[in-house]
Amino acid sequence: MTVESTAARKPRRSGAKRSTTARDTKKQPAGQTELVQLLTPEGERVEHPEYAIDPTPEELRGLYRDMVLTRRFDAEATTLQRQGELGLWASLLGQEAAQIGSGRALHDADYVFPTYREHGVAWCRGVDPTNLLGMFRGVNHGGWDPNSNNFHLYTIVIGSQTLHATGYAMGVAKDGADAAVLAYFGDGASSQGDVAESFTFSAVYNAPVVFFCQNNQWAISEPTEKQTRVPLYQRAQGFGFPGVRVDGNDVLACLAVTKAALERARTGQGPMLIEAFTYRMGAHTTSDDPTRYRSPEERELWETKDPILRLRTLLTREGLADDAYFADLERESDALAKRVRDAVRAMPDPEDMAMFEHIYADGHALVDEERAQFAEYQASFVTAEEGI
Amino acid sequence: MAAEKMSLSKAINASLRTALETDPKVLIMGEDVGKLGGVFRVTDGLQKDFGEDRVIDTPLAESGIVGTAIGLALRGYRPVVEIQFDGFVFPAYDQIVTQLAKMHARSLGKVKLPVVVRIPYGGGIGAVEHHSESPEALFAHVAGLKVVSPANASDAYWMLQQAIDSDDPVIYFEPKRRYHDKSEVDTAAIPGPLHAARVVRQGTDLTLAAYGPMVKVALDAAAAAAEEGKSIEVLDLRSMSPIDFDSVQRSVERTGRLVVVHEAPVFLGTGSEIAARITERCFYHLQAPVLRVGGFHSPYPPSRLEDEYLPGLDRVLDAVDRALAY
Ligand SMILES: Cc1ncc(C[n+]2csc(CCOP(=O)(O)OP(=O)(O)O)c2C)c(N)n1
Numbered sequence: 001m002t003v004e005s006t007a008a009r010k011p012r013r014s015g016a017k018r019s020t021t022a023r024d025t026k027k028q029p030a031g032q033t034e035l036v037q038l039l040t041p042e043g044e045r046v047e048h049p050e051y052a053i054d055p056t057p058e059e060l061r062g063l064y065r066d067m068v069l070t071r072r073f074d075a076e077a078t079t080l081q082r083q084g085e086l087g088l089w090a091s092l093l094g095q096e097a098a099q100i101g102s103g104r105a106l107h108d109a110d111y112v113f114p115t116y117r118e119h120g121v122a123w124c125r126g127v128d129p130t131n132l133l134g135m136f137r138g139v140n141h142g143g144w145d146p147n148s149n150n151f152h153l154y155t156i157v158i159g160s161q162t163l164h165a166t167g168y169a170m171g172v173a174k175d176g177a178d179a180a181v182l183a184y185f186g187d188g189a190s191s192q193g194d195v196a197e198s199f200t201f202s203a204v205y206n207a208p209v210v211f212f213c214q215n216n217q218w219a220i221s222e223p224t225e226k227q228t229r230v231p232l233y234q235r236a237q238g239f240g241f242p243g244v245r246v247d248g249n250d251v252l253a254c255l256a257v258t259k260a261a262l263e264r265a266r267t268g269q270g271p272m273l274i275e276a277f278t279y280r281m282g283a284h285t286t287s288d289d290p291t292r293y294r295s296p297e298e299r300e301l302w303e304t305k306d307p308i309l310r311l312r313t314l315l316t317r318e319g320l321a322d323d324a325y326f327a328d329l330e331r332e333s334d335a336l337a338k339r340v341r342d343a344v345r346a347m348p349d350p351e352d353m354a355m356f357e358h359i360y361a362d363g364h365a366l367v368d369e370e371r372a373q374f375a376e377y378q379a380s381f382v383t384a385e386e387g388i
Numbered sequence: 389m390a391a392e393k394m395s396l397s398k399a400i401n402a403s404l405r406t407a408l409e410t411d412p413k414v415l416i417m418g419e420d421v422g423k424l425g426g427v428f429r430v431t432d433g434l435q436k437d438f439g440e441d442r443v444i445d446t447p448l449a450e451s452g453i454v455g456t457a458i459g460l461a462l463r464g465y466r467p468v469v470e471i472q473f474d475g476f477v478f479p480a481y482d483q484i485v486t487q488l489a490k491m492h493a494r495s496l497g498k499v500k501l502p503v504v505v506r507i508p509y510g511g512g513i514g515a516v517e518h519h520s521e522s523p524e525a526l527f528a529h530v531a532g533l534k535v536v537s538p539a540n541a542s543d544a545y546w547m548l549q550q551a552i553d554s555d556d557p558v559i560y561f562e563p564k565r566r567y568h569d570k571s572e573v574d575t576a577a578i579p580g581p582l583h584a585a586r587v588v589r590q591g592t593d594l595t596l597a598a599y600g601p602m603v604k605v606a607l608d609a610a611a612a613a614a615e616e617g618k619s620i621e622v623l624d625l626r627s628m629s630p631i632d633f634d635s636v637q638r639s640v641e642r643t644g645r646l647v648v649v650h651e652a653p654v655f656l657g658t659g660s661e662i663a664a665r666i667t668e669r670c671f672y673h674l675q676a677p678v679l680r681v682g683g684f685h686s687p688y689p690p691s692r693l694e695d696e697y698l699p700g701l702d703r704v705l706d707a708v709d710r711a712l713a714y
Contacts, residue, residue, distance in 0.1 A: 087514045087516065088515070135517070138691030138692040139692050141687070156516060157518055189448065191447035192479065220427065221420045221423055222445050226446075226447060227447045227448060292425070350693055354693065355689045355693055359685070367684075374684070381702075
């Protein structure tokens, strides 16, 4: 795989030339001070002057359960990919707090526009997790009805969905509905023109949309510094709406800030950008090899900020959950994993003719012609075999 | 260096390396092309050896990649940009179609835009949506662009050298499912013209014209047909804009029959243009209508259906039989 270095015989042209590449800066120097946090990595509750919530013990356990089950679902999907049951998987490992926190802030009438990694948000919306696997198995391109859970189809083309979210929100505003829209995207996506345009439209039309950027530090192999020279949340200001950075591994902070932002949007105060500062613990997808571009130390550092562990520490220390609770949850996780595994293995391949279905709502003569020709062609094999 | 057996992706890597070595104005740009070496490792090792100023990891913005490449070319550079997958070229489509393609004409020839846009394209690798498409006709339709696709390692090496040397923008489609196929590359050879088609198998009964990933399928089909006593000529078109109609015509005048094979949908595709031109040029030589084998008027299907969607041996042979039955 590796190519022999030719550096020795190749004259480097660097010389006195000024480098046009931006200098390396330390990763997010001002970041920590600006981070909204309500639960420290050590599992301590802390106050924030603007964002406060007071969850009941039951709500805390609920958030914990959501994160644990989501992580387990995600791990099972990764395993299924390794076993050849899925063609690809985009893991959310490490991003559970960002997704569950924001996802649990939603009202039923709110609408979500995800990327391809929002398995935890889908969970919060009540989407059956097995529905998410069809496109990764290669049996469909999404397949679920976005309107049954107000959770749009996954979007693979980076950034596109932020415009859809904005347009949907413009519609919500026109209808005078008591709802808001939550649009997810990554730090890499923040470079796309579509995302900038969605910021422009949402600001100009005061659309009730909340942009939730999960800055997991990487866009495949490129660190956030290759996308932006200012902290991402500060972008919002230039478009005329507020931006805030939240500890993306703190489920309580993600919940509190998203609740506030959605409420602002619902009450006609316009868009807001939330940057959840988090970390992608695994590979970008199962076809990626992160050892080529990042150090193991980096991951180890983020492991100390694990979103699930810190809530567990809190639950245990405050006596809100005991060993029996955790053991029950473990069993529930196992059952979920088994259900998902069985469902995937039982998932049938689509019929050949499915290619010609749903291309147009009103039908199309060319599709009809090609469908008929293909059916005839397929039938010729059957006839040939029967003939033997 | 002389003849060496290498994979198609390795040949592109070697070609990029040669270009970077010989011309200091050549730049590589794209998402993940640096440390990672691209998601297909096609640019592997280049940043390490040529530095971040020449092998540039760009922000995740295709319009930005092509748009800034245009600016760099205006300033005298020769950018070779990578679009990560076929389905992600569309954010850049505006820049390619409205700007890259037209500036030479608008400046009455004063401005040259030697930009190469490399696009891994086509299916057959079991990918999710937007990772398997063949949008070549959309580019070939645009005046001002040249569109090519190599089918083997040697062409991958040489056609990329020639594309980089060209003062016109070239869309260079890489058949990603052939990346690992190995063949002989002679880096000291003198290559043929970039836009000339090539007969890769001689025959007398029918001409199969293909390009990129489908050349192998066409060759396999010709070999299978030979077992049934049919003599099929296989033409590797190599270029979709311009198309070497003269070579197609010469072949059809010998064989009297033509089947065009590509992965892209047949409707308004490259095959449609070839069928129309060859019917005009060879009306009295043709013993059967020109047939096309390709994709359907349907979105590229989920991967579990791609074997049905993609032209395989059976569908090509079916068309061969139909043409021979006239
Ligand atoms: C328009 C477009 N270009 C390129 C890609 C290939 N691609 C898929 S994911 C990805 C990185 C995305 O990074 P980010 O937005 O930070 O989201 P993350 O995957 O880290 O959650 C790239 C380059 C794509 N899907 N769409």
